């Protein structure tokens with residue numbers, strides 16, 4: 313594995329009910345970069361993420377994360393999975409727990425840290441996502457944008473060096489969306505996180521993406537920098553940016 317590469321995917325093929333959804337997907341993700349996976353509905357973006365997270369079995373030599381072949385990683389290998397943060401669009405918090413308790417949950421489940429240390433860590437993360445006053449509030453008392461930020465705090469409570477996001481901004485108004493983008497940029501800058509994100513939000517992509525992977529017809533049809541993606545003449549990709557920006561690329 314080349315230095316600085318956090319993820320390497322080599323010819324990943326996936327079929328569901330004999331329908332081939334991924335027909336040989338290959339790409340890599342570099343340390344400290346924000347990589348966005350783009351593609352039409354049903355093109356297989358979430359399927360790629362799920363295979364990187366070990367939610368489906370993969371054969372040897374196909375997916376490597378932090379230099380480990382995922383086929384060889386035990387599903388209960390906490391030392392490995394602790395390095396992966398996951399932030400889903402429906403990453404709902406538990407309504408019966410306060411925000412502080414929700415964010416503390418992974419620490420309580422996976423560590424033996426004393427309660428005061430856990431509270432300190434939770435407050436630090438709530439601070440980072442600008443929710444320092446929400447510690448005792450319940451999810452039903454938060455706005456959509458605040459809920460997302462609380463879910464983000466929970467996703468990063470174990471300080472994962474790699475964060476997966478599946479449509480994190482879905483359903484947010486443009487101002488809250490921009491706020492979430494700023495936060496993701498801050499996490500990269502302050503914690504050096506590497507981010508792999510699926511999103512349809514062109515405004516977000518223009519603000520935060522370093523690299524674009526465009527999934528089409530079961531393969532990575534485009535792999536390049538944001539600048540290259542914006543200039544690309546590939547019709548499907550061009551349409552994506554043109555429609556998403558109301559005609560201006």
Ligand SMILES: Nc1ncnc2c1ncn2[C@@H]1O[C@H](COP(=O)(O)OP(=O)(O)OP(=O)(O)O)[C@@H](O)[C@H]1O
Pocket residue numbers: 328329333351352353354355356357358359360
């Ligand atoms: N567990 C599964 N069993 C059967 N089919 C599945 C399963 N997961 C995904 N699929 C199918 O695989 C294809 C890709 O799905 P996937 O969710 O990866 O697409 P996507 O690009 O993330 O779509 P969207 O943008 O709409 O969320 C779809 O046709 C979907 O129906």
